[in-house]
Amino acid sequence: MGLRIRTYAGVNEVQPVAAQEVTSVFMTKDQATKIDQLFREVAEKGLSRREMIKRAGVMGISAYALTFAFVQKSHEAVAQGEENPLGVDPAAPLDVVVFKGGYGDDYAINVNDNLYGAMYPDAEITYIGTQRLMEQFQARVVDGNPPDVMDNSGAGNFSNAQLYRDGQLADLEDLMAAPAHGQEGVTFADSLAAGTQDEGQYDGKQYVLSFAMSMWGVWYNAAKFEEKGWEYPQTWDDMLALCQTIKDDGEMAPWTYQGMYPQYMRIIWDQLLFKSGGFEALHRINNLMEDAWTQPKVKECLDAFQALADNGYIMEGTEGLSHTEAQTFWLQGEAAFLPCGTFLENEMKDVVASVPDFQLTVQPVPSLNADDALPFTATQAGAGETFIVFAQGKNVQGGKEWLRLLFSQEGARFFSEATKSPTVVTGASEGLDLGSAFASAQAAIDASGENRLLSRYAGLYPDLNEAANKAFSDLLTGNKSADDIITELQELTDKLREDDAISKIEVPLYPIWHSQSEAGNATPVASPAG
Amino acid sequence: MHHHKYRIVIPFLAPALIIYGVFVLFPYLNAFYLSLTSWSGTSSERPFVGLANFRDLLTDGRFLSALGTNAKFLVVLPLFIITIALLYASLFTQGGTGIFGSGFYRVVFFFPQVISAVIIGILFQYVYNPRYGILNASLESMGLENLQRTWLGDSSTIFWAIAAVVVWSSIGFYMVIFMSSMQSIPTSFYEAATIDGASRWRQFFDITLPLMWETIRTCLIYISIAALDMFVIIQVMTGGSQTSAARSVETVAIYMYIEAFSKNRWGSAAAIGVILLVLTLIFSVIIMRVTKRETYEY
Incomplete structure (x- = not known):
């Protein structure tokens, strides 16, 4: 374990140009092809690090070649690993906008200061906690200069469906497959209560993440x-x-x-x-x-x-x-x-x-x-407080990483303590005494099982x-x-x-958390207008 | 001979003109263009649809009824604001200093003018609160329980409840303008009239009113423009058209906001804005023409 961490820690110190050049000298083409295939599998199946190393052994990739591959891949922003699975540029500035409404925004500042800021001390975070997001940020979104990550909630927010139709949302599939922060062997997707992210899917892909369980x-x-x-x-x-x-x-x-x-x-x-x-x-x-x-x-x-x-x-x-x-x-x-x-x-x-x-x-x-x-x-125990990453943001991977940290045990527990509201992160509020409202809501959510509207x-x-x-x-x-x-x-x-001018999004009969659901049956009926 | 003076004038004017162009003219022109598109508000594409937005609006019952609401305000607001402001202005200026306590009233009546419209809206939400609001409580203490209403939840009272707030908050401003206009009328006119035996009413209608007619015209135009707008107070006090009562006072500006921000139809919203602009201009010209009188020099 220690050795592997050192491998990752070293990744950031290598200059990208040098890494590109040496690859061809130190790695055979066969090894390079195998490694590419391995990375594809990791991305698709969301393999944990341990599983990936095992798989590399099965495929006959030498530890030496794998190490080099990581050096290279980290600079292509696709490296997979626990420390920086999304390949975030540690020095890239991050632009965060959070709806400061019923839940306040202490929990977001916590992520900025104590999670993202601690992991990427070189990244400068621009943060705004505010309301009526569309009125304030519409010009930037249209102009192709949006924030990286946004809690798009509250009155006067953007319509997520419309943003999707307009191609403004980054697809979060790689985040879903990445390992959950601080949890061994659990993918991000698996660390969230089953099916809570269904409403954030358009045409079978994840674009919007909901954070608070708002029964x-x-x-x-x-x-x-x-x-x-x-x-x-x-x-x-x-x-x-x-x-x-x-x-x-x-x-x-x-x-x-x-x-x-x-x-x-x-x-x-x-x-x-x-x-x-x-x-x-x-x-x-x-x-x-x-x-x-x-x-x-x-x-x-x-x-x-x-x-x-x-x-x-x-x-x-x-x-x-x-x-x-x-x-x-x-x-x-x-x-x-x-x-x-x-x-x-x-x-x-x-x-x-x-x-x-x-x-x-x-x-x-x-x-x-x-x-x-x-x-x-x-x-009705859907998840609310929807977060998005803008496709045209300057630091898309950083935006996703910010979400990975917010949706971690640490980030979610902070939120529950500060707001007395449950989150979608399984087990994050365990053992907290947060009063009768929280307890009754949590009990009702748990009792609902798959019968959630x-x-x-x-x-x-x-x-x-x-x-x-x-x-x-x-x-x-x-x-x-x-x-x-x-x-x-x-x-x-x-x-x-x-009305053909209004694009329809077909909603499946059963949500994906339901045992009778047919996963991936949310297909578009009409193509998006415009 | 004089042309080199432009070398000095232009550099001084340029910053103002550029700022005006960028922040005033350009948005106007852009709004005109948007009104010809079906822009969703978040897309970088703005599909051109010609005059379709305008055509749809002219047959849109909701738009027409919103226009009707503005028309109602257009009648009610100038009538009450100008009448009451004139009354106060003459009470506080007559005989030079006005009635006892004029100085106090002048300040107090001007107060609402320095409060933001949002605060006024929230304040009056409390006043109209059906259960602990001061209005219903006062009615109750006077034994008039049968006059108590859910002022902002009832289609028959909501219009008047809002109009009253606008009148209340506007009077002070127009009162001050009227007062300054009245004070500039030479007192010798009134002295002469008094000697001739003219009553105070007669003096008001035959001396004061004609001599300040230009001021009243200007104020009439201001109030009319405000009546064609009517956004903030209504948005704050009604929550914006989500109930039948709120819908009954939906103005064009509120409808424009809904089209843009809740329906993602920015092209249509821009078209509403353009129509509103044109209507305001036409209306101002009409008022100018209709109220044109011989002006008096003194």
Whole structure:
């Protein structure tokens, strides 16, 4: 082991020109061909270093030739190894942009200072933590001078799908195959919870990485529920019954939501449909099918939701509230249930600190009824906070390396401690006591198994996203009936499907974490426009 | 004889002209070009589509209803802002120093002008908060619970709720302009009128108003341009068109923002911008023509 490390350490000291020249003198053509083949295998199969050395022996590559190959390959930026598997130029400057939103950005600064900066002390890191990324960085992206790596999240961010269509994203396949930082014999891809990166694939290749496990569910105050003797409902009928109990009790309203931003309720509804209709039901919507919204399950689930409005279970004035206003009311005990993602605690930490007895707890959306296709534990537990590397960045490999370090045990543990949110990195938060919100979210994510929702229509088709969100606001304020919404959204879906100017991305029936998935079946239906 | 003076003038003017060209003229021209493309906003390619964006917009119901919203603001804002600002200006200048406490009011009414529009929007979100907002709380304390509304969540109140904020925040500025205009009118005119037995109303309509007509015209154009814009306050206070109530006050500028930043249709957004520019120009010319009066020299 020690010998090998020295080999790698020496790599950077050799001048590239010299290495190129000596190769032909010190290595036979046969050895060079074999080594090329070996490197291809390493890249394709993501072999660990030990496996690679073994394989080299089988192929009859001498240790001497292999050493030289590394010297050369490191300068071609394809060297494989634990210290610098992506062949990063250690002195190349790195340009990092991070969305500084609900999660803050301490975790990114940690990577800059303590991980990337420590490993590549010669690299100058330009760092910006900010918001509304598209407004600020659009000109640079279009101009071919983008940052290297970006946490493209939050309001006003770039559309990842559009960036992909425009060829702006670097493909991350080599990163996926590289060894995970600080873990022996584990590839980067294998160090992440199964299937969490599915939404970041376009046409079968990885382009976007999601970092935070952001479960979306229904939040309540477990301490208050215990005091009142209320139990979190398992079915929608139980939910409505409990809402009536809460309403009769008179202390608080049963529900509130982020009135001006109705997508919070839409995301909850997606899950109700997912549980009752299974993967099939959302598959139809994700792929703009002819019965996307007219399928009977949609109507059942919309009716279930409408019951919240019809029975007056939604806190008065909710529709006029911003997200933080609604969340504050909920924390102040004015409403029992609130839809939100796991970023809630961090986003509201000032208010949370002022209500010490409040036990933030999240649960999956109740089942619709006994005929549901999926169990209660099925939930939306996708990964959020999406990171991208720009194809035209000056230091593409450095950008990927930054992600490899962020997505390491060290990087992810720091994130969980700082934000009290789980990450996609398996085992990174083990043993941390991060409170009731974190514990309940982690438990729900673990319990969901493969029944994790794949809802992509909103991300792929902005027009449908906007219309669906508004439709849910209309449903919950009594402006429109379930039937109106079905007609409206189906018409829009049909229009989008038939509009050739909008490129379609086919979403598979089962996500790749599911046992019935056919890996790699995400193929483009139409070629990207432009 | 005089031509060598340009040798001095040009170097002084050049930096300003270059900066103006790069940061003002070029973006304008570029926006015109973008409006003829179907640019996605992130691609380095900008496919040329001719006038298709404009054709689509003219049949786009949402664009037309956004224009309607601007038209409503165009009627409401000048009417209220100019009337109230004139009233305050004359109260605070009459007889030279104005009514008791004028100095205090002049400062206080100007306050909103120094607060950024975003802060004003957030501030009024609190005022209109349906549960703990000061508006509903005041109504309740006066026993007027039946007048309480979800001001920003109800299509029937949201327009007036926003218009009131814009009026409130604009009055101070126009009040100051009107005051300076009124103060420049010679007091001898009023003295003569008083001797002739003219009432204060008569003096206002026959002396003050005609003599400051030019100022009012200018202000009318300013307010109209603002009414054709109406972006920041609405974006902050409504969260930007995600609910029916918010959609009911969607202005052209908000729609332009959505087309660009949420729908990735920058060509269409640029076309909206161009239409807005043309409309603003046409409208300004119309106001100039319609309000043209004989000017008085004094």
